[in-house]
Amino acid sequence: NAGVTQTPKFQVLKTGQSMTLQCAQDMNHEYMSWYRQDPGMGLRLIHYSVGAGITDQGEVPNGYNVSRSTTEDFPLRLLSAAPSQTSVYFCASSLDRRRQYFGPGTRLTVT
Amino acid sequence: AQKITQTQPGMFVQEKEAVTLDCTYDTSDQSYGLFWYKQPSSGEMIFLIYQGSYDEQNATEGRYSLNFQKARKSANLVISASQLGDSAMYFCAMREDPHSNYQLIWGAGTKLIIKP
Numbered sequence: 001n002a003g004v005t006q007t008p009k010f011q012v013l014k015t016g017q018s019m020t021l022q023c024a025q026d027m028n029h030e031y032m033s034w035y036r037q038d039p040g041m042g043l044r045l046i047h048y049s050v051g052a053g054i055t056d057q058g059e060v061p062n063g064y065n066v067s068r069s070t071t072e073d074f075p076l077r078l079l080s081a082a083p084s085q086t087s088v089y090f091c092a093s094s095l096d097r098r099r100q101y102f103g104p105g106t107r108l109t110v111t
Numbered sequence: 112a113q114k115i116t117q118t119q120p121g122m123f124v125q126e127k128e129a130v131t132l133d134c135t136y137d138t139s140d141q142s143y144g145l146f147w148y149k150q151p152s153s154g155e156m157i158f159l160i161y162q163g164s165y166d167e168q169n170a171t172e173g174r175y176s177l178n179f180q181k182a183r184k185s186a187n188l189v190i191s192a193s194q195l196g197d198s199a200m201y202f203c204a205m206r207e208d209p210h211s212n213y214q215l216i217w218g219a220g221t222k223l224i225i226k227p
Binding site for chain 1: 115144146148154156161202204206208213214215218219220
């Protein structure tokens with residue numbers, strides 16, 4: 001079991017560029033989510049999915065899109081990168097409500 | 112209002128001592144869950160312990176225990192016999208039911224440094 005994997009680990013973008021952060025899990029978890037972590041703060045939920053074909057917004061969804069075509073994959077798209085999106089992004093998955101498994105994170109810098 | 116409050120931005124503790132990390136929460140739901148995660152300097156989020164609001168016993172996982180005081184809305188993490196490897200950021204988080212499905216609301220964290 002690889003658990004939750006995220007690519008890339010690091011990324012630098014220029015303002016206005018778009019990109020997709022990849023997230024995959026091999027545990028057959030229905031629930032997946034994306035969080036961002038800014039310095040000195042806890043994680044904030046961007047988007048989440050309760051199963052293939054079902055997504056919803058979290059606390060800070062603006063500037064991000066998601067889709068969930070398979071149980072395994074949950075990519076996060078930045079539409080037009082802004083410096084305010086400089087952050088560490090974590091993907092997580094869960095089978096039940098008692099634990100979420102996190103990926104290693106993607107450190108994104110937007111200049 | 113903050114839903115999760117961690118009042119200790121940083122703590123220094125001598126190795127082998129027990130340490131208590133504070134967490135208070137705010138919810139009007141009767142059904143909810145409380146979590147603690149550890150984030151070492153390498154950056155990954157490591158699950159430590161979970162407490163459901165209806166669980167009658169305080170949760171324990173090895174050296175970690177959760178001191179759950181429902182009436183006071185507190186869910187403090189206790190680490191017994193601290194080790195140098197316990198130095199990390201510690202986050203308290205809450206899942207509210209039925210609003211959220213599985214969404215977690217996070218505190219700002221406590222930076223724990225274990226002194227040799």
